[in-house]
Amino acid sequence: MRTSAFLERELSQRQVLLFFLLATFLYVLPIILADFPYIDDNWRALAAGNEWAGQGRLFSDWLYQALTFTGAAPDIFPLPLLLASMAMSLALTRLTFHYFSEPTLACCCVALPIWYSPFLLQNLSYQYDGPAMALSVVAVVYAITLQSDSRIQRWLVPAVLIALAIGLYQICINVFLGLCAVELIRVVHRQMAWRDVACLFGGKLAQLVLGVLIYGITAYPFMASGRGELLNWRADPLLQIGINLGRVLEKVALLLHGGYAWIFVGLTLFALAGIAWVSRRWNSRGNSALRSLICLLPLPLLMLLVPGITLFFRDFNEGARTLMGFGVLLVFLFYLAHIALAAHHPRLPLLLIIPLLATLSLSFAYGRVLTMQKIFANSALYSLSHDIAAHPELRKAKRIYLSVSYSDRWLTAAAGSFRQLPVLHYLLNVDYYMLAENLPSAGITNVVAERERRNATRVGYMGYSALVDSLNYRIYLLGDYGFIVMKEPPHGRLLQW
Known part of the structure; x- marks a missing residue:
């Protein structure tokens, strides 16, 4: 009886934070235990090198200079990852209270896929770059959730956070746009007035533009020439974008094997039921085909944001670390599934724990693979x-x-x-x-x-x-x-x- 009450009762902010501290740490524990220097980590540890400024990521340089109290980047793993996990716990706590005024344990599951994203495991594998990538997502979450009575603070502070996020890892712009799409369903579910919706998204657009401008005058001038070049718009860019999308779909399909496929299908069906429920509830105030379309609009948008801005780069990178938008797509599906399940019974949203456990299991499997790779690398190093x-x-x-x-x-x-x-x-x-x-x-x-x-x-x-x-x-x-x-x-x- 007590367990049942705990699963359904409202959690305090402290309890939500403790939940996320435990959950985020469990997800990175296999990577910490493996302790495998991943690709770029080898030369960075050898030279204590940073050199992110030339990649347009000036604030990553500043991050390691602050953490190491030096002008370079000595190897201090896993401290940066632990700090990033704590920062992410605070951000997820904030996002949970942003989505739910009285969160329960099931409500906490809705925000967690931002961290429990399978493809984020590759980002976190980088002992140097991983924490900076994670902190870029933290900055974006704070930019989305910031609320203030001051108009200047509502515009300027999120813009600075967006600029900080881009200066840590440019791909995080996909996360910001994806969370804006989730905001659309949130305001529809709360039946906000059209005027308030327009003001909200007009403000988000202003924050984004101002954030890009701040980034443009701070970190962007340090970027090396030739990096981040866009597609040649005179050479059939739509064909290249289509090819890039196909390559991303092939990579995402690698995840959908065995029980993972069934879990994703079930999650999608519950999310579609959530869209139908929200749309029907909203249209009860005045039937409108436009409102139904608005409820469906975020889904294809979020699917495009899985690769997001990388689709438009001349040198397309299909690595898992660029698919940060997949975590936001999962948040969207979890949010809608929670709505559909909670409408039938307050305990049904606890089913969302199942896909999270599947992703946690994948994390531990990946950790074992990293350990095997470390053993093989050490053996190869000894032999050579x-x-x-x-x-x-x-x-x-x-x-x-x-x-x-x-x-x-x-x-x-x-x-x-x-x-x-x-x-x-x-x-x-x-x-x-x-x-x-x-x-x-x-x-x-x-x-x-x-x-x-x-x-x-x-x-x-x-x-x-x-x-x-x-x-x-x-x-x-x-x-x-x-x-x-x-x-x-x-x-x-x-x-x-």
Whole structure:
């Protein structure tokens, strides 16, 4: 009886915050335990380098300078991620009270998908970039939820927060636009007057424009030329946008396997029922086809905002870290599903815990994959550094070029997980054997990645005799220069135990 009362009763702000502190920490716990330096983390940790300003992310530089009390970015993981998780807990608490005046445990589940987004796992994998990306979402949530009696504060403070968010990670603009779409359903559900709705969204537009202007005069001037170039509008951009959308759909489809597909279908059906319920309730005050259309409008908009502004970039990036809009799409579906379920019974919205548990399970599965990748990377580092150290001519070489060779079969230890959860391979996105930046940690400092000429790759096809012929690579020595050429991983089957 007491448990039943707890599940249905209103929670205080402190209780909501404690819930989010626990939930956000659980989601990042597998990544913290894995402690795997992810792609860019290798060179950043080696050089204590930041250099985000050239990417238009000046405030990320400032963030690490403030956290480390230096002018650079020494490795202090997992402190930034823990701080970002705490900040996200505060932001989700604020968003929950923004959506529900008397939140229950089920109401807390509505806002949580912003953090419990499967594709956000790749963002959080970056020990350096991940916390900055998370804080950009925090800034956007505060910009959406800020309320003040002062008109200047209502416009200026959110605009500054939007500029801060863009200066941390530009893709977060998709999150802001997506939360504005969720706001549309929220005001429709509360049956706000047309005039108030127009004022609300006019204010959001003004905040966005002013925020972009502030970003333009603060962080944007530091961006390197050539970055963020848009599509060529004279070369059929609609075709390219369509192709990019197709590639995103293929990646999202990787998530919809097994029970995850059924969960997503059920969530979508409940959300559609929520749209029907809100539309019918609103139209009872005066039948209007326009009002029904407004209730349906956010759904296709939010689907486009999954990749969002990346669709318009000349160099389209289909990585999971760019799909931050997917979390907002889930919030939209959760909000509508909560409306539909609560209309029938106050306990039914607790069903929303199921997709959250599925995403948490995916997080722990991904954490195990990261651990396997770390073991493989350490083994590869030991093997390569041992072979170089064992040959004096390689140690004394002026330079050793490492070939750039990609394959999706390096991590055989996770083959079973990849087969059952294909999205894990997409999230991991590590398809190389070794990065040159890893070798200095083993005392090898004369290895660099091959450049555009692909000199190491070409050496492998020229018939030279290899100085070292290992399981996964060959090492050649030509004069004072060495060349590491990767072999294609075998297609062998795993043993059936």
